[in-house]
Amino acid sequence: MTRSELFAQIQQKSSFLCVGLDPDLEKIPRHLLAEPDPIFSFCKAIIEETADFAVAYKPNIAFFEALGAKGWETLARVEELIPDDIFTIADAKRGDIGNTSKLYAKAFFETMDFDSITVAPYMGKDSVSPFLEFENKWVILLALTSNAGSSDFQLIQDESGQPLYKSVLAKSQEWGSPENLMYVVGATRGELIGEVRKSAPEHFFLVPGVGAQGGSLSEVAKYGMNSTCGLLVNSSRGIIYASGEKDFAKVARREAEKLQVEMKSLLEQYL
Template identity: 85%
Template sequence: MTRAELFAQIQKKSSFLCVGLDPDLAKIPAHLLSEPDPIFSFCKAIIEETADFAVAYKPNIAFFEALGAKGWETLKKVEELIPADIFTIADAKRGDIGNTSKLYAKAFFEQMNFDSVTVAPYMGADSVTPFLEFEDRWVILLALTSNAGSMDFQLIRDENGKPLYQSVLEKSKEWGSPENLMYVVGATRGELIGEVRKVAPAHFFLVPGVGAQGGSLAEVAKHGMNSHCGLLVNSSRGIIYASSGKDFARIARQEAVKLQAEMSVLLEQYL
C-alpha cells in the first residue's frame, strides 16, 4: 500500500485507528476454546466487527509464533482475511544482519502479504535496508517506545546532549523515505512526540499506548499530526479484550466506534 492510498483510507473513514491483534489463549472468551482454531475464530470476529472503523491491523507475531506451526498457519489465514484496502502490520520487531533480514522480509512480504513489518534499528543500516527493497512495502522502525525499559538506552544523551532516539531518527532517514519508512513512537511519552515530529516532519508514526496503557489520543494528535495525518494510533487490549463474554466482538465494535468518533473530531481540527 502506498502512502497516498493509506491517507485516502484515513480520509474515507475519518479514522487513523490501528487495531492490534494480540490473541492470547488465556484471555480470549472461553466459549471459543472449543473451536477448531480458537485464535482464528477470535481474530475473525474482531476484524469483521471493526473493519468499518480501522485503517490498519497489527497482528503481534509472538502470539502466533508461540503456537508453533499451527500458529503460523493461523497467522496466514488472519492476514488473508483482512480486507485489501486496510493496511497490515506484522509486529515482529525483527532486525539481524543483511542476509537474514532479507529472508525475514521475504517471509512477511512474499510468503505472506503484509504491507509492513516492525524492525529494530540497533544493528544499523544493513539490518534495515533489506526490508526497504520491496516496492510498496514499509519498515516501521522502533524509535521511541512506551515500555519502562526504553529509558535504558533510548534517552541516553551523547556529548552534545542529543538523545539516542534522535540519532536513530536522523540516521535512518538516510535509508528510507516517508513513502516506505514509519516510526514507532509511544503515546505514553506525549511530551516527546512533538520532538520526534520535528526530526521526522513527513513520516507516519505508529503510536501504541493509547487506551489500556494510559496514553492520551488528544495529546498524540496535538503533537504528532501532520498535513497527511501522519498517525496510526494502535489500540489492542482496549478493543479486543473489552469483553470476555460471548458479546466480545460487539463490545469491541463499540470501543472502535468510540475511538473513531474521537479521531474524526481531531482530523477536522488539525487537517
C-alpha cells in the same frame, strides 16, 4: 500499499485507528476454546466487527508463533482475512544481519503479503535496508517506545546532548523516505511525540499506548499530526479484550467506534 492510498483510507473512514491483534489463549472468551482454531475464530470476529473503523491491523507475531506450526498457519489465514484496502502490520520487531533480514522480509512481504513490518534498528543500516527494497512495503522502525525500560538506551545523550532516539531518527532517514519508512513512537511519551515530529516532519508514526496503557489520543494528535495525518494509533487490549463474554466482538466494535468518533473530531480540528 502506498502512502497516498493509506491517507485516502484515513480520509474515507475519518479514522487513523490501528487495531492490534494480540490473541492470547488465556484471555480470549472461554467459549471459543471449543472451536477447531480458537485464535482464528477470535481474530475473525474482531476483524469483521471493527473493519468499518480501522485503517490498519497489527497482528503481534509472538502470540501466533508461540503456538508453533499451527500458529503460523493461523497467522497466514488471519492476514488473508483483512480487507485489501486496510494496511497490515506484522509486529515482529525483526532486525539481524543483511542476509537474515532479507529472508525475514521475504517471509512477511512475499509469503504472507503484509504491508509493513516493525524492525529494531540496533544493528544498523545493513539490518534494515533489506526490508526497504520491496516496492510499496514499509519498515516501521522502533524510535521512542513506551515500555518501562525504554529509557535504558533511547534517552541516553551523546556529547552534544542529543538523545539516542534522535540519532536513530536522523540516521535512518538516510536509508528510507516518508514513502516506505515509519516510526514507532509511544503514546505515553506526551510532548516527546512533538520532539520526534520535529525530527521526522513527513513520516507516519505508529503510536501504541492509547487505551489500556493510558496514552491520551488528544495529546498524540496535538503533538504528532501532520498535513497527511501522519499517525496510526494502535489500540489492542482496550478493544479486543473489552469483553470476555460471547458479545466480545460487538463490544470491541463499540470501543473501536468510540475511538473513531474522537479521531474524526481530531482530524477535523488539525487537517
